[in-house]
Amino acid sequence: MSQEIPLGPGGEFDAIRAMLGRLGETASGIGDDASVLEIPRGDQLVVSTDTAVENRHFRAEWLTPEEIGYRAVTAALSDLAAMAARPIGLLWAVSLPDAWRAKLPALSDGANEAARAVNAKILGGNLTAAGELSITTTVIGSAYRPLRREGAKPGDKLYVTGELGGPAMALAALTAGRKVEARYQARFSKPVTRIHEARWLADEGATAGLDVSDGLAGDARHLAAASRVGLRMQLDRLPRIEGADAMTAARSGEEYELLVTAAQLDAEAFTRKFGIRLTEIGEVVSGDSVTFLDRGRPAEVGGGHDHFGGA
Amino acid sequence: MSQEIPLGPGGEFDAIRAMLGRLGETASGIGDDASVLEIPRGDQLVVSTDTAVENRHFRAEWLTPEEIGYRAVTAALSDLAAMAARPIGLLWAVSLPDAWRAKLPALSDGANEAARAVNAKILGGNLTAAGELSITTTVIGSAYRPLRREGAKPGDKLYVTGELGGPAMALAALTAGRKVEARYQARFSKPVTRIHEARWLADEGATAGLDVSDGLAGDARHLAAASRVGLRMQLDRLPRIEGADAMTAARSGEEYELLVTAAQLDAEAFTRKFGIRLTEIGEVVSGDSVTFLDRGRPAEVGGGHDHFGGA
Numbered sequence: 001m002s003q004e005i006p007l008g009p010g011g012e013f014d015a016i017r018a019m020l021g022r023l024g025e026t027a028s029g030i031g032d033d034a035s036v037l038e039i040p041r042g043d044q045l046v047v048s049t050d051t052a053v054e055n056r057h058f059r060a061e062w063l064t065p066e067e068i069g070y071r072a073v074t075a076a077l078s079d080l081a082a083m084a085a086r087p088i089g090l091l092w093a094v095s096l097p098d099a100w101r102a103k104l105p106a107l108s109d110g111a112n113e114a115a116r117a118v119n120a121k122i123l124g125g126n127l128t129a130a131g132e133l134s135i136t137t138t139v140i141g142s143a144y145r146p147l148r149r150e151g152a153k154p155g156d157k158l159y160v161t162g163e164l165g166g167p168a169m170a171l172a173a174l175t176a177g178r179k180v181e182a183r184y185q186a187r188f189s190k191p192v193t194r195i196h197e198a199r200w201l202a203d204e205g206a207t208a209g210l211d212v213s214d215g216l217a218g219d220a221r222h223l224a225a226a227s228r229v230g231l232r233m234q235l236d237r238l239p240r241i242e243g244a245d246a247m248t249a250a251r252s253g254e255e256y257e258l259l260v261t262a263a264q265l266d267a268e269a270f271t272r273k274f275g276i277r278l279t280e281i282g283e284v285v286s287g288d289s290v291t292f293l294d295r296g297r298p299a300e301v302g303g304g305h306d307h308f309g310g311a
Numbered sequence: 312m313s314q315e316i317p318l319g320p321g322g323e324f325d326a327i328r329a330m331l332g333r334l335g336e337t338a339s340g341i342g343d344d345a346s347v348l349e350i351p352r353g354d355q356l357v358v359s360t361d362t363a364v365e366n367r368h369f370r371a372e373w374l375t376p377e378e379i380g381y382r383a384v385t386a387a388l389s390d391l392a393a394m395a396a397r398p399i400g401l402l403w404a405v406s407l408p409d410a411w412r413a414k415l416p417a418l419s420d421g422a423n424e425a426a427r428a429v430n431a432k433i434l435g436g437n438l439t440a441a442g443e444l445s446i447t448t449t450v451i452g453s454a455y456r457p458l459r460r461e462g463a464k465p466g467d468k469l470y471v472t473g474e475l476g477g478p479a480m481a482l483a484a485l486t487a488g489r490k491v492e493a494r495y496q497a498r499f500s501k502p503v504t505r506i507h508e509a510r511w512l513a514d515e516g517a518t519a520g521l522d523v524s525d526g527l528a529g530d531a532r533h534l535a536a537a538s539r540v541g542l543r544m545q546l547d548r549l550p551r552i553e554g555a556d557a558m559t560a561a562r563s564g565e566e567y568e569l570l571v572t573a574a575q576l577d578a579e580a581f582t583r584k585f586g587i588r589l590t591e592i593g594e595v596v597s598g599d600s601v602t603f604l605d606r607g608r609p610a611e612v613g614g615g616h617d618h619f620g621g622a
Contacts, residue, residue: 032537033393033521034359034450036457039350047434048345049402049449053441082344091360093404093447123358130364131443136404138360138449139345146347210344226343 035123037088043142048079054133062174065103067189069110069135071254075213076137077118078193078256082211083148084202085141087195089121092137095130107135118195147198149226151208152261156284158231159201159265161194161257162276164216165244168252183241191256197274201260209260215253217292217301223259224290233282235294235301250292250301346434348399354453359390365444373485376414378500380421380446382565386524387448388429389504389567393522394459395513396452398506400432403448406441418446429506458509460537462519463572467595469542470512470576472505472568473587475527476555479563494552502567508585512571520571526564528603528612534570535601544593546605546612561603561612 039045052058052072063071073090080087092111096104104127115122123140166187173180180188194211201209208227212219216238224231238249261284270278292299350356363369363383374382384401391398403422407415415438426433434451477498484491491499505522512520519538523530527549535542549560572595581589603610 032457032459032461033390034357034396034452034457036394036454037356037358039356041352045348045350045356045451046345047348047400047402047449047451049404049435049437049447051404051406051437051439051447053406053439055442056440079344083347085345089358091358091449093360093362093449095362095364095445124360126360126362126447128362128364129367130445131366132441134406134441134445136360136362136437136447136449138358138402138404138447140356140358140451141345143347146343146345148343150343 037123037140039088039142043144044146046080046083046085046141046143046146047138048076049136049138050076050079051134051136060133063189065106066110066113069107070114070190071110072135073111073114073137074191074193074256075254076139077114077120077195078211078213080139080141081193081195081198081256081258082209083141083143083146084198084206084209085143085146086199087118087120087139087141089123090115090137090139091124092122092135093126095128095132095134097131097133098129100133118193145202147202147206147209147260149208149210149223152223152227152229152284153207154229154284154286156207156261156263157265157280158233158259158261158282158284159267159278160212160216160239160259160281161197161278162255163239163241164212164249164255164257165241165252167191167254168248169241169244181243187241187255191254193256194258197270197276198258200270200273201258201262201265204262204265206260206262206265209258212255212257212259213253215251216255216259217250219259221290223261224288227261227284228288230285230287230289231282231291232285233292235292235299237279237281239277239279246294247301348434348451350399350453354455355457357391357394357396357452357454357457358449359387360447360449361387361390362445362447371444374500376417377421377424380418381425381501382421383446384422384425384448385502385504385567386565387450388425388431388506389522389524391450391452392504392506392509392567392569393520394452394454394457395509395517395520396454396457397510398429398431398450398452400434401426401448401450402435403433403446404437406439406443406445408442408444409440411444429504456513458513458517458520458571460519460521460534463534463538463540463595464518465540465595465597467518467572467574468576468591469544469570469572469593469595470578470589470591471523471527471550471570472508472589473566474550474552475523475560475566475568476552476563478502478565479559480552480555492554498552498566502565504567505569508581508587509569511581511584512569512573512576515573515576517571517573517576520569523566523568523570524564526562527566527570528561530570532601534572535599538572538595539599541596541598541600542593542602543596544603546603546610548590548592550588550590557605558612
């Protein structure tokens with residue numbers, strides 16, 4: 001499709017053409033000043049934006065360019081999962097240092113793979129020269145009734161999808177210069193958004209929810225603050241990837257699993273449908289304190305994930 | 312409203328709260344993973360994204376922080392004007408070096424002013440630490456029938472709004488270290504998007520259009536390429552800001568005026584309604600050549616605006 005992109009001549013536009021050429025059928029309406037789309041009748045629009053900066057959110061020596069593109073888009077799409085929204089598409093703004101120019105097609109391939117995985121179209125893009133690699137992804141989805149962080153009620157149970165700790169285990173090994181075990185590497189370099197799972201959970205009565213991006217401990221506090229409730233969690237119930245301890249599971253960020261509250265959910269039905277776990281890890285209480293219990297006693301879990309020293 | 316933003320504790324969130332506190336009533340639905348909005352029934356959604364990077368798209372010594380925030384948002388909103396779309400809102404992603412941290416409120420004030428000027432809401436934001444200041448603005452609007460770059464037909468006339476050359480005259484003075492005349496400074500530091508003008512032009516029969524961001528000469532080529540037509544323009548008809556010559560007017564970028572084609576438009580009615588000029592500057596021809604005539608002879612105008620050496 002690259003030869004059909006109606007842009008004038010010039011180096012920047014050649015680079016954009018090269019990038020768009022990799023997006024194949026995922027691209028829609030690019031070439032105008034803006035892209036045009038329709039949303040399902042009756043749905044509300046759900047939008048979010050997220051930026052990934054080199055050496056703040058990722059390190060180039062730990063990931064391939066494809067994985068960097070994939071993860072940037074996945075992190076943004078996960079905010080649609082957090083709202084139980086159906087992805088429509090995304091806009092992809094890349095600030096590119098000269099040294100990265102040759103890797104733009106690979107970055108684009110990764111972005112495309114992440115978008116295709118959830119049937120999102122690439123609705124627009126922007127490419128600019130810059131001193132550091134930075135990728136801002138804005139996602140657009142829709143939902144008839146979005147799932148919010150607000151809505152948890154005392155007496156609700158607290159659930160988390162999947163198994164936590166993989167990204168933290170990978171980061172610990174990478175930081176120490178050790179080989180990363182494959183199961184951790186997969187969770188770190190190719191995380192999966194829980195788009196379909198989120199819609200199921202919302203349909204089955206989830207009262208509030210978000211995605212685990214800052215780490216379960218930090219995100220639990222966000223949910224509690226928004227719903228103006230407290231949370232009491234059992235450390236030993238946290239679903240852990242093999243080899244990770246409970247503290248690692250509680251702190252591991254960029255998981256993109258879902259943390260939801262509901263009066264009651266059918267975890268077995270969830271697992272039959274999606275092939276991953278849904279684990280009851282605690283309960284919503286009145287007040288505003290968020291506590292972890294370790295065999296009945298309060299445990300100090302600490303703050304949220306901070307990538308590796310960046311914001 | 313800052314105390315009502317439901318986010319957990321931590322330095323990053325404190326900074327976001329400080330930023331959002333400045334946005335006042337313009338903000339909507341911030342605090343969840345994504346924001347929720349509705350679009351007018353029957354309209355199509357129109358979306359676009361744009362990035363401004365320090366020392367590529369702007370220089371901090373030439374603009375106040377408010378002006379930097381204002382211009383970043385205005386540049387993105389102008390892509391909605393280019394499509395004759397009504398702005399709904401925008402998402403604002405800021406990559407912030409430590410040295411800029413204290414200026415974040417001023418940047419936000421400028422963004423807010425640009426959004427309010429066209430009744431756009433701030434729908435979401437992202438703030439991250441970074442090595443260079445970079446602002447990515449994603450705009451969301453809607454239109455029943457968007458104006459596109461494609462659609463110009465041989466025989467159509469070519470029109471441009473306003474007066475060109477102000478930003479180029481300001482940049483020339485700034486680059487040379489000269490004082491900038493007030494009329495140029497106003498066009499450079501506080502450009503205006505032609506949102507309402509664009510909808511009027513579309514309603515009155517514009518067949519194609521875009522905004523002048525790369526310079527009239529460059530943008531005319533984009534329009535011609537998309538519509539698969541040629542354009543013939545008269546250099547001496549270009550509407551110029553006082554003191555600018557025709558070549559400057561043809562090359563000046565970041566104007567955010569509109570370039571549209573139509574069988575015929577009523578320029579006097581336009582000026583009565585909006586208080587700015589609408590000038591017929593040429594015509595659409597068959598073929599694919601874009602030419603400027605200077606008293607009947609072809610003139611070499613050169614390529615588009617390139618900010619000042621950045622992409």
